[in-house]
Amino acid sequence: MVAAHLRHWLLVAAGSIAVLAALNCPAVVAQEGASPAEPAVSFELDVLPILTARGCNMGACHGKARGQNGFKLSLLGFDPEFDYSALTQQARGRRVFPAAPQHSLLLRKATGQVPHGGGRRLAEDGDDYATILRWIETGATRRIEGEPTLVRVEVAPTERRLRPGESQPLVVTAFYTDGSQRDVTGRSGFQSNESAVVAVNDQGVIQAGPIPGEAAIMVRYMSQIAVCHVSIPLEGEVPEAVYAELPRNNFVDDLVWAKLQSLGITPSPAADDARFLRRAHLDIIGRLPTPDEVRGFLADPAANKREQLVDRLLDRPEYADHWANKWADLLRPNPYRVGIKAVLNYDHWIRDSFRRNQPYDQFVRELVTAEGSTWRNGAATLFRDRREPEELATLVSQLFLGIRLECAKCHHHPFEKWSQEDFYSFAGYFARVGRKGTGLSPPISGGEEIVLTAKSGSVRHPLTGEQLAARPLFGTARDAAENEDPRRPLADWITAEDNPYFSQVIVNRVWAELMGRGLVDPIDDLRLTNPPSNGPLLEALAAEFRRQGCDLKQLIRTIATSHVYALSSEPNPRNVADNRNHSRHYRTRLRAEVLLDAISDITGVPESFSAMPPDSRANQIWTHRVSSLFLDTFGRPDPNQDPPCERTGEATVTQTLHLMNAPQLHAKVTSDKGRAAALASSDLPVDEIAEELYLRIYGRLPDDEEREVVRQIFADPDTTRRRATEDVMWALLNTAEFVFQD
């Protein structure tokens, strides 16, 4: 039987592809001493792909951290050295038995000749069985002399538009260092990121579902990844003129319209002025417009009043607290772990950066290279909280590059190219973070700690023990000069103009805050296998962000002055299913702090917080440990949770019940010193009370029907003017129009 593994071999010579007659081809790699008719089998190129393709080294089987029944393989075959040792040396070498290859435990288990929890994975008359058998027969060697190594894989096609129900086979080709390539479709893994839109089977055949949309099909062969982008446009023709005539304020509109056109989606109309005003206020400064601001904006005849509004809001002091508060979720640790004072100063450092509108690259640089006392330089608290190079590597790569490395800490990343060596080499940049002073001593941990550059320090590969030099995840970075903190060249590399991840992850984060969903989702997970919904837009925003000196306010201005930002959330028949391409505005629930501040402003009864000066707003709180049942109910992060904490904007029954029944909220609405009491005791007519409440709570005037409802409430003979005012206020606070940003 001719070695079955050769059937897929292709040879590449001088750029031209010569397809060999598979069954008659000579061995691609001939082992010294072996017969030309008996081609050598490569462990890495032939055997391991079989184990991966048959699921032996999956996370559920022998690939999991502790292995299975004493037999452990590296996850998905990412560590050939380890796997070779596991097969040939561990278990007293009985897994492969060169003296009687057919009796090797590897083959007997896999074929079900002896009981195997994983069932029958190989057929005795199959090609894979023959390949492994041949490998054992020829000495079960680790490497063949001159053996090439895998360089990359490619999938064809890389992009495809399908109609609903249509299918398309994929072809996966592996490329090697010697210029050769092979079709590895049969030994590749496939996964769709939107299987309801586009499914893919084990053979690599993609199948469009019934609903329009997009999906990325991930192809994995050994340690290499490739992606095929599939789109299913909405059926039916939309005249080009529809898109040509759409308003365009800046490049954001151009690129969003282009994407919508490619999918046959049409955008919703623009939101009215009142909605835009409320949206911009809540997004940019985290507070509602006052009735005077609403009236003034609605009456303003200026054509560019929306741009003027955005500029005014960006200059407001609330801007810094609102945006710093978002970053506090990502950075600010538990004070019971690192100490109250360290957190207070860290929070101040974050807020001060936003007050000064510090360029984002400087913000990151200061944080990544922070030194000094945790009592004086708040940024140094990062290194009090995260103490190991591995912890810092995962945090920094995720926050500032959108690269999730956590998997690579224990094994090669299953959906990405990152190996353990990549991970620990990157962690090496933090190997010389030194500390002096008082370390952690929870639950108080009140001491002062000084972060400094240690004279030495290194990171070792957990398996090989090899001391790894600091190395960036991709590209090149300068070496640290003598006595220089390695974090400085790291900061240079992270913030470098040619590092696309750095600018893309921040513009994606800001885009998601303003638009309700990131171009990449999750927002801090930029990878080939999680492509952006609009790649050209992400790239253009990132380029513009760079051009504007990493100015976050300018980035917000660019997005908030686009026409796309101002779209209505009302769907039309051609965008009702769209939840990725921003053909309409996506409504979001107000953040906990914004909601509480809004209620305080509306009721005229401020909230009082411990460890905060009077007159403070929820958006200014320096730790999630400041107790507030309201904030906890509306999803602020658990103070015991380690940052970064991404919030979920989901609405819950508890939140609804809290708004309806919480005694604190009731007390605000019914306070003798509150707004309802003041309105009731004023001589304002009912219609004006209704206007005041609608303007404060919804940022708009009531319509005729709403006015009539309010009149009826006030006209009820069983109520008082005070109670009627409170009832209307309470009712409006308990509506989605108040709780959601539209």
Place this chain on the structure above:
Amino acid sequence: MWASLALAGVLLAASPLAAAPPEVKGLLPAAVGRGETVSLTVEGTFAEWPVRVLVDGAGVTAEAEETKGRVRVQVAEDAPAGICLLRVADKQGLSAARPLIIDALPSLVEKEPNDEAKDAQLVERSSIVSGQLARNGDVDTYRVRLDAGQTLIASLAAHHVLRSPMDGVLQVATPAGFVLGQSDDERGLDPLLSYSASESGEFLVRVFAFPETPNSTIGFAGGADFRYCLTLTTGGLLDAALPMTATADQPSQLELLGWNLPEAARLLPLPAAAASQPAVGVWHADVSGSLVLPVRSMPSLAATGGTLAEPQEIPLPATVGGRLTAERSGHAFRFLAGKGQALRISADSFALGYPLDPKFVILDESGKQVAEADDTNRQRDASLVFRAPAEGPYRVLVGDLHGQHGQRFVYRLTLEPVEPDAALTVAQDAFSFAADQPLEIPVTIDRRDGFDSELEITAEGLPDGLSASVEKSAAKGDSAKQVKLKLTASGACEPARFRVVARVPGADWQREATLAGDPLQPLARPLWIMAR
């Protein structure tokens, strides 16, 4: 420095019952302006009233008012700015001293309620406000008006000078409560911040605190002893003077550093100070704040920004004061040392109230590093004893551990021969005892660098009727580290200053005891005694 003794003209009245000596816990206000006369509250325990008020401070007089706990303090127009000490005495004894800050700015006292913005206390002109965070959760809020371009300096003196058990925080905020600036630790645990107004208007300054010893309470701390002095000024504020020492018996000129300093206050002539004077006060009539510089019998130099390639030549011994103004900068100095010569080299800054975390390296002529110093005795400042391995030139490079720099990054480098020496301390600054019962004063001796001389220790300058034993401190044994002076009285005597002095018999060596752990050092705090 301590030029006058003001004794209130109140006679000690005989009392049939013995009672505890008076105790002064705090003064309010704790700061008084030059030329002001104020009625201040002396918080404490007083078995009887009126009391005698004793002041160590030039140009300051004080007397008890009729109202218990009230003292009238008069500060002369020409009184030097700085810290004076105020204590009281009655027939039972003496209280420990409390510091009273004398400043160029007028004084003001905090008025509650002032927690909320609407109740913020208006500070109409640059002032030094004395206040108290009287209870947990207390926030004191002040209102100031700034013109566009004006720089407000807010500086809190609480933990360091007043020994308040608080870790204060300062904020500058808009009238609506949006924070514009915040400071936590700047001079030790005390905050200081500057804020330049881009627009004219009113601003809030908030003071709140956490306890000096961190705990797990998510809340502001307060209490009767949470006292502070808050300087709020758009005028000059003195922060440092270069060089950071005065040379004994030589006049010199200081470069004053700080904020908003008028041109005329940037250089200050310093008259010659006697070698016996441990320190000199530095102040300027046109700016707030004051400093105390030690007087040393060696040249005091200002750093000229020497580099390793072109180091600044300095003699031995010497002190050099400098400021790091560029990122990752250091100052290099070159000195000549003989083979085996032992030098104590110190770089001080953090303990003096500045943010610089000093470190230094010593290089030989070839550029090889031969010594390095960072933290010493678990303190941020750096010190070591350097023994020159060969005769020749050496360079010392002084910098900040983190390569930081800035307006307040000043340091004092001292290079002096290692000579055996000893320092004496006592645990109290006031002693009172019954005439019929001898008094024991424990004196702690810190022998350094092999100091093995026998000492004779006694009390001097005692008032008539008091006598002290002469105790010997041997080079080894218990007496090497501590002796107990025995004081006897022939009868009651008035409160008086005295000194605890150590001498080496037959040698010209003399040292005076100071108060152990005195936060006001190098200011020499007088010791007081009385017998009843």
